[in-house]
Amino acid sequence: MTGIPVSNVRTFALLGHSGSGKTTLTDAIAFKLGLNDRLGSVANGSSISDTNDEEKSRKISIFANSFMGTYKAGDTDYRLAFIDTPGAPDFYGAVRGAIRASDAIVIAVDAASGIEAGTIRAWHACKAYGVNSVAFVITGLDKENTNFLTTVAAIREHFGTGCCPLTVPAADGVANILDMGEVPAELEESYTALAESAAESSEELMNKYFEEGTLAADEIRGGLRDAVASGSTHPIYVVKALQGDGVDAFLSSVCRLFPAPGTRKFADKDGNEVKADAAAPFVAQVWRTAIDTFVGQLSYIRVLSGTITPGMALQNNTTGSKEVASSLLQVFGRKQVPVENAGPGEIVAIPKFKDVHTGDTLCAVGTATVMPDIDYPQPVMWMSVHAKTQVDEDKLGTAMKRLADSDPTLHFIKDEETKEIVMKGLGDVHIDVAVALMKLQSNVNVELTVPKVAYRETVTGRGEGHYKHKKQTGGHGQYGEVYLRIMPKAEGEEGFVDSTVGGSIPGNFMPAVQKGVNEGLSKGAIAGYPVQNVKVEVYDGSFHPVDSSEVAFKIAASRAFREAMSQAKPSLxxxxxxxxxxxxxxxxxxxxxxxxxxxxxxxxxxxxxxxxxxxxxxxxxxxxxxxxxxxxxxxxxxxxxxxxxxxxxxxxxxxxxxxxxxxxxxxxxxx
Ligand SMILES: Nc1nc2c(ncn2[C@@H]2O[C@H](COP(=O)(O)OP(=O)(O)OP(=O)(O)O)[C@@H](O)[C@H]2O)c(=O)[nH]1
Ligand SMILES: [Mg+2]
Incomplete structure (x- = not known):
């Protein structure tokens, strides 16, 4: 038991452009929280967050890794749950899950690169997915040609003057602007902005601000909490993670200013609020599914309401399965740390569920809550997947299922037209990593090829076709004659029309004629691709009372179709x-x-x-x-x-x- 009340839990995710220093900051925070006995580093492959072989070799994050620890700010213990997300757009699915799981978002901005496409995308994602409390952390200030105030100005220019620096570079590292006493001239505007934001939180402060023209640091702090919760103020922090400067100032401020669970409203599918009450019936949502080499499937949940303990019986309200939380874990690479319980705002991984997927709602038995699905981006790139050997082929199904289960943005589809298995993802890096993970997780080797395009055929003119199928030499003969025409199909028209009169083709043979036409439609005339948007009208024919058969009419129809297609200006x-x-x-x-x-x-x-x-x-x-x-x-x-x-x-x-x-x-x- 941590014994920390829900009001002192802080749950946030780190977002930002690729390489903006999120994982480096994560290592600094994890070290500060005592989750690691040394400071991990992306550069030398020892990060607590980038632990997968693919992450280490590419030196980028691929997964959204979560961490929890306890931090003392002043005399109070706070429970911090935070998620390091990948910045590469190929792994944007992980970001969507992390946003669902968080009460606040911290966007990393590298002072050397400024505002990048990934910074803007992160900001829009917060707005689009209902996170008001957004802060910035400026990284990279130890790099050459960087400037704190320039970066602050860029943030304010892009995201508004509600973005105000709260911690700033100081002679001995990083200081909180509210603790500086004398505010340097170049930061006065920022201090005023903070005071104004704080004043807006209550009438009392507003009156005081009007009367005295300024507010004391403590008064500002009090008001800022509401301003951060509502999203009218976005604190800007400075952290020099490699030097360890500013981590304490950042974490203390997160504890004091960031919203507690319950501030960001989570509503179920019917719009009912799920209250962040540790004593209420348990409700959580799975925001990530991982495949672990040792324990298999791991479901990462964010607790929304109630408290979970190991051994607890659960129901999955999305699939209907009955489940048991065998254990609650924090996972860093190969290290698994058991957690005794988890309440609102906390994030834990649970192994070995029977039928649980990303987005599912897990509840105490008897609770009917279902949370809205998590919204994922659509694939933009596809490649065909081919197993290298028969051994690989045999395991391919399992490998694909594992991958797709752990990544809602990766899809495997059997293309019925081209007969290929097509892997769809968010970009070439996403697809490359998926291939590497198939090898890593399932020891399956695959090759990729550019997918075949599912072309179609149609006609742009009219064509006439006629065929008489007649074999009447000795024994039972065959006879069927079909006249048809083919033309572009107008919207709403039938594709197959029988306009024969006088029983030239008896009604009982018409299905066989249609079969012959359908055969032609499936094979096309130019390159053997399916034909679409054509109208086929069968208008005449003849039959023989003894020798006519379904087969004969089918053959006649299919030959007549081919002739008509070739005349009707077919196109691809x-x-x-x-x-x-x-x-x-x-x-x-x-x-x-x-x-x-x-x-x-x-x-x-x-x-x-x-x-x-x-x-x-x-x-x-x-x-x-x-x-x-x-x-x-x-x-x-x-x-x-x-x-x-x-x-x-x-x-x-x-x-x-x-x-x-x-x-x-x-x-x-x-x-
Ligand atoms: N000099 C300097 N280098 C930094 C700083 N922060 C990160 N780096 C380096 O920049 C590189 C990228 O940092 P990461 O922490 O992996 O960046 P990230 O935002 O996690 O990147 P993705 O996971 O790809 O989105 C690494 O080599 C870090 O060592 C910093 O504050 N100063
Ligand atoms: Mg990273």
């Missing part, structure tokens, strides 16, 4: 994606030029917070390598999303090439 269709590319303004020329190069059509541009969003329609075939190319074009400052919009005609010369390649492929399949 390809999937067209609508893409939204978000980039700093300076990359506009390069990015739109490149989109044109990809046969894209720019539909519009929109500017927000110095970022341009270009909307364009681009053929899917041109986008498979786009995430990596966009990154190299924009130095990692671009991001994009896309979705399938429609199918459109492939230009003639390209269509010929595709058809030729497809014919070769079909020949190979036949051999």
């Amino acid at each position: 269709l390809e999937p067209i994606m609508t893409v939204k590319v978000t980039i700093p303004d300076s990359y506009m020329g390069a990015v739109t030029g490149d989109l044109n190069h990809r046969r894209g059509r720019v539909l519009g541009m929109e500017m927000q917070d110095e970022l341009q969003t270009v909307t364009a329609e681009v053929p899917m075939a041109e986008l498979f390598q786009y995430p990596a190319q966009l990154r190299s074009m924009t130095g990692g400052r671009g991001s994009f999303e896309m979705e399938l919009t429609r199918y459109d005609v492939v230009p003639g010369n390209l269509a010929q090439k595709i058809a030729a390649a497809r014919q070769d492929e079909l020949k190979m399949e036949d051999e």
Whole structure:
């Protein structure tokens, strides 16, 4: 038992651009909280947070790792739960989970790089997903050519004058501006901003502020808590994590100013508030699922209400399964620290549930609460996955399931048209890491290829087809004759129309005729791709009272279809994606030029917070390598999303090439 009341729990996540120093700060905090007996380092692979082999070799975070510890601020013990998230857009799914689990967000800004695409994305995510309490931490101030006030100005310029420095560089490290006594001239404006924010929290303070023109540090502190809770003030901190400077000042302020559980309102699917009451029935949401080499599946929960203890019986209100919390753990790499209980705001990992997934709601038996799903970004990159050997093939299913269970942004889909297994993710790094994790977690080796495009065929004109299938030499003969025409299908029209009159094709053979047509539709006329958006009208034919059969009519229909297709100006269709590319303004020329190069059509541009969003329609075939190319074009400052919009005609010369390649492929399949 920690014995720490819910009002003294602080739960926050670190967000920011990749490389902005989140993990380095995490190591400094973890060391301060005594979670580690030495200061971990990203650079030398000893970080308490980046412990996966892939994280260590790439020197980036991939997972959202959570930590809990106790910190004394003044005479009071506080329970801190915090999450280090990855900054790379490829692992943005982890960030969404972490936001759901947190009451406050701290955005890291590297003084050497300033405000980056990842900083802005983090800020918008807080707004979009209901976190009011957002603070900033300036890192990297020990680097050359950096300046504290310049970075503060950049933050205020982007995110408003509610962003005010609270801890600042001082002669002997870092100091809290409210403890400085004499505030240096260059920080006076910041101090005034803090005083004004604090004054707005109560009438009493407001009156005093008007009368005296300023407030004392303690009065400001009192008012700031409300201002941080409501999001009218965003504290800016300075931490020199590598030197250990400013960590205490940061943590003390987090304890004093950040909101306690219950301040950020969590409501269930029906809109009922789930109160942060340690004595209420237990409710928690799974915000992350991890695969651990030793214990298997680990479900990370954020407790919303009530208190959980090891051995407790639970129900999963999302899947309906009955579960038991075998143990409560904190996991840092290979180290597992048992936790005795967890109450509102706390984060623990629970191993070996039967049927629990990310986003599920776990409750005390008899409690019906279901939390809203966590919203994840849609995939923007896909590759086909092929097992290297039969041994790999046999284990591929398990490997894919493990990965998909632990990463809601990674999808495996069997494409029925191309017969390939397609892995969809948020970018090339995401896909590369997934391949590495398959090897690491399941010892499965796979190769990737650019996916086959699911082309379609259609017609742009009308065509007539006729075939008489007649074999009447000796014995039981075969006879069926079909006349049909084919044309583009208008919206709402039937695809197959029987307009025969006078029983030229008897009704009982019409299903066989339709089968023959369907066979033709599934194979196409140009390159063997399925045909869509055509109308087939069967208008005449003939039959023989003895020799006609279903088979004969099916053959006749399929041959007539082929003839009609070839006359009806068939064309190849390809999937067209609508893409939204978000980039700093300076990359506009390069990015739109490149989109044109990809046969894209720019539909519009929109500017927000110095970022341009270009909307364009681009053929899917041109986008498979786009995430990596966009990154190299924009130095990692671009991001994009896309979705399938429609199918459109492939230009003639390209269509010929595709058809030729497809014919070769079909020949190979036949051999
Ligand atoms: N000089 C200096 N280097 C820093 C500081 N903070 C981080 N670094 C270095 O910058 C690199 C990236 O730091 P990380 O802490 O891994 O950054 P991150 O934000 O966790 O990055 P992602 O996990 O990729 O999003 C590492 O080599 C750190 O040692 C700092 O305050 N000063
Ligand atoms: Mg990191």
